[in-house]
Amino acid sequence: MNIPGPEPRSDGGVGAVAAAGGLHTYQLRLHAEYGPVVRFQLPGVETAVSVADPVLLEATAHIDKRPESLFAFLAPLFETGNLQVMPAGEHTPWRRLLLSVLAGRPSHERHFTQFTALATALADRWAERAGRQPVELQKDLTELSLRMICAYALGGDTADPGGIVAAFEEVLTEYLGRLYEVPDGGGREERTRRAEEALAHLRATVDRVVLAHHRGSHPDKSDLIGALVEAGERPARIRDTVMVAMLAAHHTTGVAVSWTLHLLGRHPEVAERVADELDRVLGDRPVPEYADLRRLTYLEMALKESMRLYPPGPYGARETTVALALGDYEIPAGATIFYPFWAVHMNPDYWPEPGTFMPERFTPEEAAKRPRLAYIPFGLGPRSCEGAALAMAEAQLVLAVLLKRFRFRPAPEHEVTPTERFVLWADDIRMTVSPRRTGEEAR
Known part of the structure; x- marks a missing residue:
């Protein structure tokens, strides 16, 4: 059976993607219209197939090849x-080596105190602006996310964390600018030079940490x-x-926390339930301990529902190495299969009223009713995100620290x-922050 889709265009599909506002929204429209x-067409891809049904996705979950052309910019x-x-x-x-570190609770616990200090420092800065001017959530939270992964990947005694953050931003801006064809506007050579110098600085920093590990002189090892x-x-x-860990983690946690605060600000009744749970679990303590995260079940549900509605990475891609049967369709070898995470998460067959923010979708009882791949914010199969467990712990910690202290509107x-x-971003998410008081201190 022929796979349905739009008629081919002479521009290779560029115009259709641009008219939709990006590939993430284009995929939503395609699946709404064609099933x-x-x-669909995509420049540089001979055969592109997008799959938004979690049951059909199971047939692709074993694929361990990414299309090289789509990741060449890195x-x-x-x-x-x-x-x-x-x-x-x-x-x-x-991957097995990375999972042994990134997915391990002992590693998370060792870094939890430092993560907490970084989150608290951001909360202190926001407290100075509370009630006076809005905060720019994504700007501040993605910087926090990068500081966290730097501390994790490089160890806790990096001499100049601010310099590392600035250098990585320089590199990322340059290479993502090439990916998205940001207009030159002059100064290309200067920007390229700065990016190359920043990349050399990052590599030299890692080399120093590696040398310290070999010598046994690193007091807070990575x-x-x-x-x-x-x-x-x-x-x-x-x-x-280390570079790929920083790349993967840089925006992800900050973006997930930003969208969660955005949704809680628009659903104060849900935010109140989260705040009540924080008061019940933490009492008068301003920050959680690592063991508390398992008890913050409603906070975790709110985070998961936010990542359903706004998955930080809106899609993934694999390349078939042999022909693949997908329901009534046959996908040829060498085809690019797109995983439209956003469209999967908005599939009304598995998510009633998919556009509505309802954390209760993630109770154990509700989750058990859905196919395994109905919720895939970190991807699926052998190329899924190795840092998923670390990212969730970081996001829950940051949310707990911020929501214990503030209300967001x-x-x-x-x-x-x-x-x-590269992630599901916004120009920015500006919110007003006000101090939160509980118990006898309430005003």
Whole structure:
């Protein structure tokens, strides 16, 4: 059976994607019009198929190959080959090593105090602005996210964390600018030079940490670098792995927290339930301990529902190596299969009233009613995000620290529109922040 989809266009599909406001919204429109499996055009991709049904996705979950052309823009960041598209045979042991660190509770606990200090420092800065001017959530929270991953990946005694953050922003801005064809406007050579200098600075920083690990002189070791050193990885591969960890984690946590606060600000009754749970679990303590996260069940449900409505990464992609049967359709070898996370999360067959914010969808009873792949904010299969558990712990911690201290409300006359910039971004999310008092201190 032929896969349904729009008629081919002479521009290779560029105009249709642009007219929809980006690939994330284009996929929503395609699936609304053509159903759960859609063929569409995309520049540089001969056969593109998007699949928004979680049951059909099961047939693709084993695929361990990413389309190289879609990730080519990241290649200059790496010295040992593009880690985003490494061959399956090499990728499997590398992934196993990363999961042994990033998914492990002991590693999370060791860094939790430092994460808490970083989140508290941001809350202190916002407290100075409370009631006076709105805060720019995504700007501040993505910087916090990067500071957290720097502390995690490089260890806690990095001499100049602010410099690391600035350098990585320089690199990311340059390479994402190329991906999204940001107008030059002059100064391209100067921007390229700055990005190359920033990249060299980052690599040199990692080298110093690696050397300290070898000498045993690093007082607060990086679990990530320590595992890579112990596994006998060469310095260039260690540098690349730290870079990919920073890349993956940079916006993800900050964006997820931003969208959650945005939704809670528009649903004060849900925000009140979250606040009540924080008071019940934490009492007078301003911040949680790591063990408290498991008891903040409604906060976790609110976060998951936010990531359903606004998945930080709006889509993923794999490449078939052999022909694949997908329901009534046959996908040829060499095809690019898109995972439209946003469209999957908005599928009304599995999410009644999909546009409504309802954290109760994530009670154990409700979750058990849905197919396994109905909710995939971190992807699926052997190329899913290795740092998912770490990202969730970070996001829950940041939300707990902020919501224990503040109430958030939308800034007057400020519209928030999702845009796709490697993650599901917005121009910014501005909200007013007011101090929150509980118990006898309530005013």
